[in-house]
Amino acid sequence: xxxxxQPTEMTATEGAIVQINCTYQTSxxxxxxxxxxxxxxxxTFLSYNVLDGLEEKGRFSSFLSRSKGYSYLLLKELxxxxxxxxxxAVTDSNYQLIWGAGTKLIIKP
Amino acid sequence: GAVVSQHPSWxxxxxxxxxxxxxxxxxxxxTTMFWxxxxxxxxLMLMATSNEGSKATYxxxxxxxxxxxxxxxxxxxxxxxxxxxxEDSSFYICSARGGxxxxxxxxxxxxxxxxx
Numbered sequence: 431x432x433x434x435x436q437p438t439e440m441t442a443t444e445g446a447i448v449q450i451n452c453t454y455q456t457s458x459x460x461x462x463x464x465x466x467x468x469x470x471x472x473x474t475f476l477s478y479n480v481l482d483g484l485e486e487k488g489r490f491s492s493f494l495s496r497s498k499g500y501s502y503l504l505l506k507e508l509x510x511x512x513x514x515x516x517x518x519a520v521t522d523s524n525y526q527l528i529w530g531a532g533t534k535l536i537i538k539p
Numbered sequence: 540g541a542v543v544s545q546h547p548s549w550x551x552x553x554x555x556x557x558x559x560x561x562x563x564x565x566x567x568x569x570t571t572m573f574w575x576x577x578x579x580x581x582x583l584m585l586m587a588t589s590n591e592g593s594k595a596t597y598x599x600x601x602x603x604x605x606x607x608x609x610x611x612x613x614x615x616x617x618x619x620x621x622x623x624x625x626e627d628s629s630f631y632i633c634s635a636r637g638g639x640x641x642x643x644x645x646x647x648x649x650x651x652x653x654x655x
Contacts (some may be wrong), residue, residue: 463644472545472632472649473583517582527573527644531582 458523545647
């Protein structure tokens with residue numbers, strides 16, 4: 431079956447760095463997404479990785495290793511507004527999006 | 540980036556009535572749109588895949604006669620919740636894909652449905 435695993439919840443301190451991991455097992459692979467979702471709102475696109483390596487975008491970076499079925503989202507200089515759920519999603523060979531359950535990130539002062 | 544607009548953002552209705560939610564791609568043609576439902580503190584759950592000009596493909600466990608999906612044009616898909624009941628109260632989100640080989644999705648703002 432197809433499966434996306436990510437931690438349920440993580441806690442970090444304002445100003446620090448946090449890494450949210452995502453592992454996947456899917457029928458084929460056509461890209462991995464990270465989305466941010468604040469409570470009561472629709473997901474917001476953060477990053478898209480289709481090739482191995484690190485993609486940096488401001489305070490957020492996303493890494494992909496296709497051979498390991500692994501990705502992480504790295505958030506630097508954490509701010510209180512970064513408290514949200516972070517969703518990992520993989521596009522399979524049919525371009526269907528398989529969603530992880532999301533990681534709730536709690537930022538403490 | 541591409542914009543997907545969803546309307547209405549909030550809707551409250553009486554039990555037994557029907558509610559229509561619209562999803563529009565504003566600056567691109569969306570050959571495929573997806574409808575999701577999200578209950579509090581849970582992840583997105585795909586309800587159906589809507590392809591322009593053809594019948595929607597529903598996920599297992601989703602009643603096609605209750606959740607009517609119409610994708611009559613390349614810029615509009617609608618979800619109609621028929622004979623709504625309180626257990627249908629949820630956050631409904633649409634997303635659109637620009638083409639058959641494009642993986643990136645663009646999300647609407649979401650529609651919060653409350654059935655009294």
